[in-house]
Amino acid sequence: MTWSATVLTLFPEMFPGPLDVSLLGKARQKELWSLEVRDIREHGIGKHRTVDDTTAGGGPGMVMRADVACAAIDAVERAGRPLIYLSPRGAPLTQTRVEGLSQGAGAILLCGRFEGVDERALEARAVEEVSLGDFVLAGGEIAAMALIEASVRLIPGVLGAQASPAEESFAAGLLEYPQYTRPQTFEGRDIPEVLLGGNHAEITRFRREAAERLTKSRRPDLWTLYEKRKR
Numbered sequence: 001m002t003w004s005a006t007v008l009t010l011f012p013e014m015f016p017g018p019l020d021v022s023l024l025g026k027a028r029q030k031e032l033w034s035l036e037v038r039d040i041r042e043h044g045i046g047k048h049r050t051v052d053d054t055t056a057g058g059g060p061g062m063v064m065r066a067d068v069a070c071a072a073i074d075a076v077e078r079a080g081r082p083l084i085y086l087s088p089r090g091a092p093l094t095q096t097r098v099e100g101l102s103q104g105a106g107a108i109l110l111c112g113r114f115e116g117v118d119e120r121a122l123e124a125r126a127v128e129e130v131s132l133g134d135f136v137l138a139g140g141e142i143a144a145m146a147l148i149e150a151s152v153r154l155i156p157g158v159l160g161a162q163a164s165p166a167e168e169s170f171a172a173g174l175l176e177y178p179q180y181t182r183p184q185t186f187e188g189r190d191i192p193e194v195l196l197g198g199n200h201a202e203i204t205r206f207r208r209e210a211a212e213r214l215t216k217s218r219r220p221d222l223w224t225l226y227e228k229r230k231r
């Protein structure tokens with residue numbers, strides 16, 4: 001079955017956008033994955049298709065109405081897919097989660113705007129919240145694209161032979177080792193000798209050590225987890 005994403009958004013014109021270039025775009029043509037974009041405004045209230053209102057309790061900004069959000073959600077066929085609201089309050093997206101998503105049927109992604117979505121809609125439909133990171137975007141669309149791109153590139157056949165997800169950052173709980181290509185010398189800097197020697201055991205060890213060193217210095221949080229798992 002084709003991995004399928006359904007995006008609920010107030011700005012459908014943002015899609016497919018960057019999801020249609022390069023290998024992901026080709027993979028979509030080959031029907032390795034599919035994208036359906038639904039305009040939340042179709043479920044808006046009245047002649048003006050109103051989707052939001054002022055925040056209860058006061059304060060700046062507007063909130064997406066629960067009835068509108070739920071009508072948009074209910075119009076989508078679940079097809080065994082998780083229902084996710086992209087939100088800075090959500091669990092930060094990780095490669096482990098992305099791997100899980102890529103092995104499933106796809107995802108239904110609700111994109112907020114303004115101050116977010118009425119809490120009752122999230123409760124009533126048991127919506128899971130996922131965050132792109134500890135910063136605030138203007139809307140959920142770019143976060144949804146990131147989630148889709150990260151998931152789809154792991155679907156067998158999408159990247160082709162030229163990349164191996166098993167070797168890259170986070171796959172083993174480490175950041176990736178540094179990469180080099182021609183020229184052999186650049187502004188006085190050489191490619192590390194061992195990489196040119198053809199001794200695969202040595203190369204593997206060199207890369208492992210470099211990955212560990214990088215992870216330890218840049219991401220002590222990942223390093224701690226990695227060490228715990230090794231024990």
Ligand code: SAH
Nearest residue numbers: 086087088112116131132136137139140143
């Ligand atoms: N007032 C909210 C932020 C709203 S930002 C708060 O402080 O939590 C508007 C929309 O952008 C949100 O509804 C959400 O869908 C999206 N968004 C913002 N930051 C995000 C992030 N880090 N990850 C995923 N989605 C995000």
